[in-house]
Amino acid sequence: xxxxxxxxxxxxxxxxxxxxxxxxxxxxxxxxxxxxxxxxxxxxxxxxxxxxxxxxxxxxxxxxxxxxxxxxxxxxxxxxxxxxxxxxxxxxxxxxxxxxxxxxxxxxxxxxxxxxxxxxxxxxxxxxxxxxxxxxxxxxxxxxxxxxxxxxxxxxxxxxxxxxxxxxxxxxxxxxxxxxxxxxxxxxxxxxxxxxxxxxxxxxxxxxxxxxxxxxxxxxxxxxxxxxxxxxxxxxxxxxxxxxxxxxxxxxxxxxxxxxxxxxxxxxxxxxxxxxxxxxxxxxxxxxxxxxxxxxxxxxxxxxxxx
Amino acid sequence: xxxxxxxxxxxxxxxxxxxxxxxxxxxxxxxxxxxxxxxxxxxxxxxxxxxxxxxxxxxxxxxxxxxxxxxxxxxxxxxxxxxxxxxxxxxxxxxxxxxxxxxxxxxxxxxxxxxxxxxxxxxxxxxxxxxxxxxxxxxxxxxxxxxxxxxxxxxxxxxxxxxxxxxxxxxxxxxxxxxxxxxxxxxxxxxxxxxxxxxxxxxxxxxxxxxxxxxxxxxxxxxxxxxxxxxxxxxxxxxxxxxxxxxxxxxxxxxxxxxxxxxxxxxxxxxxxxxxxxxxxxxxxxxxxxxxxxxxxxxxxxxxxxxxxxxxxxxxxxxxxxxxxxxxxxxxxxxxxxxxxxxxxxxxxxxxxxxxxxxxxxxxxxxxxxxxxxxxxxxxxxxxxxxxxxxxxxxxxxxxxxxxxxxxxxxxxxxxxxxxxxxxxxxxxxxxxxxxxxxxxxxxxxxxxxxxxxxxxxxxxxxxxxxxxxxxxxxxxxxxxxxxxxxxxxxxxxxxxxxxxxxxxxxxxxxxxxxxxxxxxxxxxxxxxxxxxxxxxxxxxxxxxxxxxxx
Numbered sequence: 001x002x003x004x005x006x007x008x009x010x011x012x013x014x015x016x017x018x019x020x021x022x023x024x025x026x027x028x029x030x031x032x033x034x035x036x037x038x039x040x041x042x043x044x045x046x047x048x049x050x051x052x053x054x055x056x057x058x059x060x061x062x063x064x065x066x067x068x069x070x071x072x073x074x075x076x077x078x079x080x081x082x083x084x085x086x087x088x089x090x091x092x093x094x095x096x097x098x099x100x101x102x103x104x105x106x107x108x109x110x111x112x113x114x115x116x117x118x119x120x121x122x123x124x125x126x127x128x129x130x131x132x133x134x135x136x137x138x139x140x141x142x143x144x145x146x147x148x149x150x151x152x153x154x155x156x157x158x159x160x161x162x163x164x165x166x167x168x169x170x171x172x173x174x175x176x177x178x179x180x181x182x183x184x185x186x187x188x189x190x191x192x193x194x195x196x197x198x199x200x201x202x203x204x205x206x207x208x209x210x211x212x213x214x215x216x217x218x219x220x221x222x223x224x225x226x227x228x229x230x231x232x233x234x235x236x237x238x239x240x241x242x243x244x245x246x247x248x249x250x251x252x253x254x255x256x257x258x259x260x261x262x263x264x265x266x267x268x269x270x271x272x273x274x275x276x277x278x279x280x281x282x283x284x285x286x287x288x289x290x291x292x293x294x295x296x297x298x299x300x301x302x303x304x305x306x307x
Numbered sequence: 308x309x310x311x312x313x314x315x316x317x318x319x320x321x322x323x324x325x326x327x328x329x330x331x332x333x334x335x336x337x338x339x340x341x342x343x344x345x346x347x348x349x350x351x352x353x354x355x356x357x358x359x360x361x362x363x364x365x366x367x368x369x370x371x372x373x374x375x376x377x378x379x380x381x382x383x384x385x386x387x388x389x390x391x392x393x394x395x396x397x398x399x400x401x402x403x404x405x406x407x408x409x410x411x412x413x414x415x416x417x418x419x420x421x422x423x424x425x426x427x428x429x430x431x432x433x434x435x436x437x438x439x440x441x442x443x444x445x446x447x448x449x450x451x452x453x454x455x456x457x458x459x460x461x462x463x464x465x466x467x468x469x470x471x472x473x474x475x476x477x478x479x480x481x482x483x484x485x486x487x488x489x490x491x492x493x494x495x496x497x498x499x500x501x502x503x504x505x506x507x508x509x510x511x512x513x514x515x516x517x518x519x520x521x522x523x524x525x526x527x528x529x530x531x532x533x534x535x536x537x538x539x540x541x542x543x544x545x546x547x548x549x550x551x552x553x554x555x556x557x558x559x560x561x562x563x564x565x566x567x568x569x570x571x572x573x574x575x576x577x578x579x580x581x582x583x584x585x586x587x588x589x590x591x592x593x594x595x596x597x598x599x600x601x602x603x604x605x606x607x608x609x610x611x612x613x614x615x616x617x618x619x620x621x622x623x624x625x626x627x628x629x630x631x632x633x634x635x636x637x638x639x640x641x642x643x644x645x646x647x648x649x650x651x652x653x654x655x656x657x658x659x660x661x662x663x664x665x666x667x668x669x670x671x672x673x674x675x676x677x678x679x680x681x682x683x684x685x686x687x688x689x690x691x692x693x694x695x696x697x698x699x700x701x702x703x704x705x706x707x708x709x710x711x712x713x714x715x716x717x718x719x720x721x722x723x724x725x726x727x728x729x730x731x732x733x734x735x736x737x738x739x740x741x742x743x744x745x746x747x748x749x750x751x752x753x754x755x756x757x758x759x760x761x762x763x764x765x766x767x768x769x770x771x772x773x774x775x776x777x778x779x780x781x782x783x784x785x786x787x788x789x790x791x792x793x794x795x796x797x798x799x800x801x802x803x804x805x806x807x808x809x810x811x812x813x814x815x816x817x818x819x820x821x822x823x824x825x826x827x828x829x830x831x832x833x834x835x836x837x838x839x840x841x842x843x844x845x846x847x848x849x850x851x852x853x854x855x856x857x858x
Binding site: 055056057058059073074075076077078079080081083085087091092093095100103104105106107108109 | 547548549550551552554555558559562563623624625627628629630631632633635792856857858
């Protein structure tokens, strides 16, 4: 299956089950060249499962996965040769020294840039003759990040790489690494629990819950089209909860201290006619933060599922 | 400083107090046990001396373990070398290294001497007592050096360790006159050997600690030869260069697992040589058998498993994400295994010959026990058969190990336990046969000739091997479709050629000897089967790696 010229990743109807648990449920996804794609979701939402499908470590039970136009299971060498990968637990061979590890890794990638590798290691200020097992978790993550970038991959795949890094490294090194990749017109798929980081780095966001994609949009769309409208309890009683629940793009309706919060994923201009129709007396209207958006979707799904 | 040494001593003891109390309790317990049970009840059947020796040996090994002063990462079960917190103590490095060695030597040698004094009739001269202390000291210092600095497996370090153990064994044999052939010269040589081992062991412990303390940067202060030797005791080695990813992966697999196979076989070979020095021909044969069985048992497991002795056969994410095809990833397991098997085989084959040479042969112009064969087939026939046997055994080693490895790469618990059960069954079966026919070799021939299998073989020698051939070919045909999903048949060409060449050489050697037609037919068919089995792993491994890698 050849993907479109621009799409480096194309996923169609991907479903994966572990026993009775659906880890991925009919996921469709397309990552274009030069895009920085952020994947967020609760623990167990399916982020790592998706990334493992991209790496060919999981075989699609249903649906299709195509990376650079290849099936990563059938053509692992072709796909993995263009990917730089770093996982939450870097899983580096502890018995190697850093220089041994870099030499070992360089053999796999004809595009390995030795100068870049040396520079990246130099920036970490870690002695290259040190054994990997003697490094801290954060230092190992940094070495893993150096190795993931040194062959100038067309796709940098980062599965929660920030977990072991301190805030400074997270902010400066990781962002710099990602920026370098983007500046060269390459792509990044990046899963993280740090929403501020995702907001700062990514230009497209995909949110998972229970294996399903609950939100997929460009970052600007996500940040500009999530509205939080506050009304009083009396207003809700006057209009009726059922009518408010029919507002376009409603994600969640919650009550807090006699005030009701309406969270919608909708352009305000699109929302306005419906609000005017109900003659809603709005106490406050503002855009939601990414944290609030994340919590809204997680909670919304739970509430709807329970209902 | 005295206070700090006292504190260090206290820590060594306090850290291992439970084990030490346990060891101390063994002495009165064994005394009671020997008085009340062994002497009274089983004394007539079991020699007390042997039980006493066994218990002493176990206790001494336990003591060695206690005094191998290291920190173990309990989570990852990694030996972290000398306890790092002690490196920060304001003590000179020579003191840091000497205290645990001295304590260990004192504890072990005192225990041995006390045991000998209490539970045996041997009267030791002061020279012998000194020799025991030296042996304990050498062993402790070298085990410390190993634990502190040699925990990175490299072939150079393996060779060094093998040499040290050999030197220790030879020195002990010479000093204690175990083979009852020691002269004054050899005793002196042995004593010097022990002293040298003790000193060099301590020196390397010291080097390791200095290097660790100075964060691997002290080598510039050392003279060239010392620097080269000390390189063995550091984690640093020159970063290797590889022409491509496949070679890098071969190197990785060799360093991870494969090197351990010839290393262990080498250690067993040393024991075998030790047995040869003691002049025991039967011991050599049984050790040879153990070697072969160990090689069979471990090599498949070693190569397929992520951790030596573990049960995890999944392909680590670090390896699974290398840009290599499933076929190449499978070959990166099989190629180092092939080298390991070949090196081990050379050790396995050469050691009995060396052993027999050491104990002395009546006629060294012909290979051992070859006279009968020479009489029957002539020198050229004997040489052909001898070469054939060598090739066949190598092929058997490969077929068993590589097929085992290829099957285990599936990462199935069921296959793993079935594999273990098969080996235990094989071991028990062979041991039972050995016990059954022990001392009556004629029985085996009689029983074999009376068996129905022998009758079938005698009447139609091709029937059973051809059934096997049919089964293997059917299996290969069955594997073709799944194989095609992960690789191309062209990739198998080189392995098919090697197997065919091996087969043709073997058949050529077989047919060059004038054997009875039925024997020749049976052997020919069996050789064909064997080489088909040698080829089989190249089909199975990529399929199983693919299943394992893409779940």
